[in-house]
Amino acid sequence: MVAAVLVLTAVFLLTDPFPYRRPYQAARPVPAWAVDTTPVRTPSLRPEIELAGYTYRCSDCHRLFPSPPETVRSLTQHRHIVLKHGINTRCFNCHHLTNRDVFVDDWGREIPWDRPQLLCAKCHGPVYRDWLNRSHGRTEGHWDERFGALRRRKCIECHDPHQPPFPPMPPALAPDTLRMGDQTSTATHPPGDDPLRLGRKGRDHDAGHHPSGNMP
Amino acid sequence: MNGPDDAGSRRTGPDAAGSAPGLTRRGFLRKGVAAAAGASAVGAALSPLREVDPEDLPTLERFLQRHYKEMTAAEKQAALDRIAREVEERYELRPRVADPPPLDGVEYVYALNITRCIGCRRCVHACVAENNQSRAPEIQYIRVLKMEKGSIDVETSDHHYDPELVPQHESYYMPVQCHQCANPPCVKVCPVEATWQEPDGITVIDYDWCIGCRYCEAACPYWARRFNFAEPAVPADELNTDMSYLSNRPRRKGVMEKCTYCLHRVRRGRMPACVEVCPTGSRKFGNVLDPESEVGYILRHKRVFVFKEDVGTLPRFFYYFDERGSRYHEPVEPVRPGEPA
Numbered sequence: 001m002v003a004a005v006l007v008l009t010a011v012f013l014l015t016d017p018f019p020y021r022r023p024y025q026a027a028r029p030v031p032a033w034a035v036d037t038t039p040v041r042t043p044s045l046r047p048e049i050e051l052a053g054y055t056y057r058c059s060d061c062h063r064l065f066p067s068p069p070e071t072v073r074s075l076t077q078h079r080h081i082v083l084k085h086g087i088n089t090r091c092f093n094c095h096h097l098t099n100r101d102v103f104v105d106d107w108g109r110e111i112p113w114d115r116p117q118l119l120c121a122k123c124h125g126p127v128y129r130d131w132l133n134r135s136h137g138r139t140e141g142h143w144d145e146r147f148g149a150l151r152r153r154k155c156i157e158c159h160d161p162h163q164p165p166f167p168p169m170p171p172a173l174a175p176d177t178l179r180m181g182d183q184t185s186t187a188t189h190p191p192g193d194d195p196l197r198l199g200r201k202g203r204d205h206d207a208g209h210h211p212s213g214n215m216p
Numbered sequence: 217m218n219g220p221d222d223a224g225s226r227r228t229g230p231d232a233a234g235s236a237p238g239l240t241r242r243g244f245l246r247k248g249v250a251a252a253a254g255a256s257a258v259g260a261a262l263s264p265l266r267e268v269d270p271e272d273l274p275t276l277e278r279f280l281q282r283h284y285k286e287m288t289a290a291e292k293q294a295a296l297d298r299i300a301r302e303v304e305e306r307y308e309l310r311p312r313v314a315d316p317p318p319l320d321g322v323e324y325v326y327a328l329n330i331t332r333c334i335g336c337r338r339c340v341h342a343c344v345a346e347n348n349q350s351r352a353p354e355i356q357y358i359r360v361l362k363m364e365k366g367s368i369d370v371e372t373s374d375h376h377y378d379p380e381l382v383p384q385h386e387s388y389y390m391p392v393q394c395h396q397c398a399n400p401p402c403v404k405v406c407p408v409e410a411t412w413q414e415p416d417g418i419t420v421i422d423y424d425w426c427i428g429c430r431y432c433e434a435a436c437p438y439w440a441r442r443f444n445f446a447e448p449a450v451p452a453d454e455l456n457t458d459m460s461y462l463s464n465r466p467r468r469k470g471v472m473e474k475c476t477y478c479l480h481r482v483r484r485g486r487m488p489a490c491v492e493v494c495p496t497g498s499r500k501f502g503n504v505l506d507p508e509s510e511v512g513y514i515l516r517h518k519r520v521f522v523f524k525e526d527v528g529t530l531p532r533f534f535y536y537f538d539e540r541g542s543r544y545h546e547p548v549e550p551v552r553p554g555e556p557a
Contacts, residue, residue, distance in 0.1 A: 003246075006253035013260035027351035027449060033553035034341040037492050040551050084546050126539050134510035135329070135518060136538070138497035140487065143509070144319075147485025158497070160548075166496060167551040168381040172337040175375060177354045178445055 024178055034172040039138060039157040047101040047113040062100035067091075084163045094119055094161070120155045131155070271305070272447075283409070284422040284461070292461075295424075299465050303455075306466070311457040313465060316483035318416040324477050324532065325417075325504035327514045328391060331538040332498040335360050335382045335389030339490035339499065343393075346478060346489035347464040348456055350448030357442065357475040358393040358490060368523075381550050392523065393490075394419065394440035394475035395531030402432035402441060411472070416483070417532050418476050420462040428470040437527045441474045477501070504532070 047058040072089055075081065083089060096102045102110040103119040111118045121128035130136035138153035158166060281287075281295055292315060300313045340358045349355040361373035365388055373390070383389065400419050403411050410425035411432060433441045447469040459465040460480035467473050478488035482501070491499045502509035511534075514520065518536040 003250040003253040006250065006257040010253065010257040010260040013257070014263060022446075024353035024446070027354075027451070030341050030344075031554055034338055035345050035493060036553070037342075040495050040553075084548065086545070130538070133513040133517070135327075135500060135514050135536075136332075136497065138494070139500075139510075140492050142485040143482065143487055143502045144322075144485040153497070158495070163548045165545040165548050166332075166334065167548050168334070168383060169336055169495070169551045169553065170380060171335060171378065171382045172341050174337070174378045175340070175354060175356050175359070177356055177442075179443075180359070180375065 025176055028173060028176070030173060037140065039153055040167065040169070041157055041160065043156050045114045045116075045154070045156075058100040067097070081162050085161070088123070115154075116156050116161070117154055120161075278424060281424055283425055285412070296461060299459070299461070303457075303459070303466060307450075307452040307455050309452060309455055309457055311455075311459050311465075313459045313461065314480070315461040316480060318414050318418075319483060321505055322503045323417045323505050324396065324482060325502065325511045325515070326396070326477065326533045327500040327511050327518075327520070328533070328535050329496075329498040329500070329538065330388060330390055330535050332496045333360075333389045333391060334496055335362060335377070335387070336495060338493045338495060339391060342489045342493035343475070345454065346456055346481075347476075348448075348450050348459070348466055349442075349473070350444065350446070350450060350467075351454075352449045353446055355442045355444070355448070355473065357440070357473075358391050359439070360389055360391045362387045362389055390523075390535065392438055392440070393533070394477075395438050395523070395529065395533035396475075396477060398530035398532060399528060401435040401437070401527075401529060405431040405435040407431065414462075418479055419474070420476055420479065421472055421474060422462070423465070423467050423471045423473070426471040428472065430472065432472055437524050437529060438531075441472050443472055444469050 048055050049058065050056075083091075088094075092104065094103055096104040096110060099110060102112055103116065105111050105118065106122055117128065117131065127136055134152070137155075138158065140151040140153070142148035142150055155161075160167075277294075277298055281298075282291060284292075287295065296313045296315060300311055303309065303311045303313070337360050340356050340360065343349070343357050344351070344355075347357070349357070359375045361370065361375055362377040362384075363369065363373045365386060368390070377384075377387075396417055396419055398413075398417070400413060403413060403419060407429060408425060408427055410427070411419060411421045413419050428443065430443050433439075433443055444467055448467055450466065455466075456464060458480060463476040463479040478486075478490075482488060488499075488501055491501045500510050500514060502511040504511050504515070506512060514536055515534065518538075520534045520536045522531055522534060
């Protein structure tokens with residue numbers, strides 16, 4: 001009897017009828033963009049436009065064809081530009097009326113094209129203050145300038161000046177780590193439905209949501 | 217089972233009187249078969265040992281290595297050489313293994329702008345690539361919690377969210393990683409002093425000293441420590457060869473690991489990987505002892521809060537807000553970096 005149990009044990013151990021199953025998946029490829037440090041926009045910071053393989057300065061055309069005076073009208077050129085900048089609906093709030101290679105400040109003076117932060121600062125004072133103090137905006141390189149330079153990104157390297165809110169983007173891979181709870185999103189169980197959280201039934205946080213719906 | 221039970225007559229027969237008392241043919245066979253079966257069972261139970269790779273066994277050199285703080289400069293250099301040799305044997309890459317010392321007059325502090333974070337999780341993956349975390353099973357130092365606006369309720373937060381686009385309007389995102397506490401509970405509970413706070417405020421682990429008891433994982437109120445349940449798997453072509461003893465050198469099965477603010481980068485003046493990759497610039501890092509630093513400005517001028525302040529850990533990681541939310545606007549075109557423009 002003892003020998004039979006031991007033989008069965010040996011057979012069980014050698015044939016391994018219940019093989020070990022890894023509780024985790026094989027490695028999933030992470031797309032290169034998920035670790036790319038390039039900003040979402042790469043503007044040239046020069047008053048130039050590329051047409052049919054040639055690079056022109058803005059003034060090359062605008063010297064010959066003066067723009068009509070400022071009105072709210074649909075564009076006849078540069079028709080890919082969609083202006084959604086809140087109440088800032090006039091081109092010449094930012095672009096200089098006569099010299100198209102520069103921007104314009106509050107007194108009609110010129111702001112060079114490669115210093116767009118001075119233009120944005122006309123309206124966005126608190127953000128400009130935070131940007132100057134490096135609490136707003138991207139920084140790359142060295143926190144300690146004794147070791148190397150700190151690279152500051154300018155406003156338009158993240159924000160499209162014609163549609164300035166930071167754009168939505170797809171999220172990178174969700175985690176599939178061990179011991180981090182149920183591996184599915186809890187989005188299907190809104191916290192308001194939790195009987196242990198009776199005080200949380202009211203969901204008035206949508207009050208500030210834009211009526212047109214920012215996201216699907 | 218030992219044949220027909222016909223031996224009963226022999227036990228009292230004349231032959232039995234000559235042999236040793238108590239030893240019969242039947243008893244001998246029964247015990248012999250049981251012993252053979254037992255031996256085969258033990259052999260079968262030990263059979264997984266055939267799959268043990270001798271390279272996985274600790275070498276005498278590693279076994280005799282002293283605690284990081286007790287090592288002399290020569291011993292430390294020998295340890296670094298040994299790590300470089302092991303990496304070279306395993307990955308066929310020549311790493312730079314160093315042990316950069318803490319900088320004088322520096323205490324690192326992290327600030328995270330939760331008004332601007334959109335929950336895109338790039339920090340998570342940049343961290344994994346920089347710090348050589350295991351890809352299978354996955355180990356990630358940063359968890360991005362999706363939370364309901366108007367609350368800081370970790371119980372109902374979600375880190376597995378996967379919508380088509382982020383941010384979602386009803387949510388905000390709060391990434392959590394090691395807070396490098398000034399009063400760290402994880403250091404207090406370690407029974408072998410394998411983890412400690414460095415002079416610049418970074419809590420580190422000596423991976424060669426850790427016994428894998430996971431007390432620190434249980435003690436951490438931010439769930440910032442990770443355990444290697446399996447042998448970590450990092451593809452050789454994704455290995456970061458810029459390594460340091462206390463941060464991103466390859467770990468082994470059965471040890472803890474954690475965020476070190478990219479110690480091998482920040483002690484050479486560079487920004488941590490998560491700061492550089494953040495597309496929104498929500499992550500800020502610097503020396504809090506320098507009043508000119510951005511973290512100094514943020515702590516003095518912005519509305520700052522500490523996560524789980526009531527547990528008394530005194531984190532060196534702060535969350536802050538801007539004056540105004542950034543998501544009250546008309547819909548704009550999304551950016552899809554995976555697709556051609």
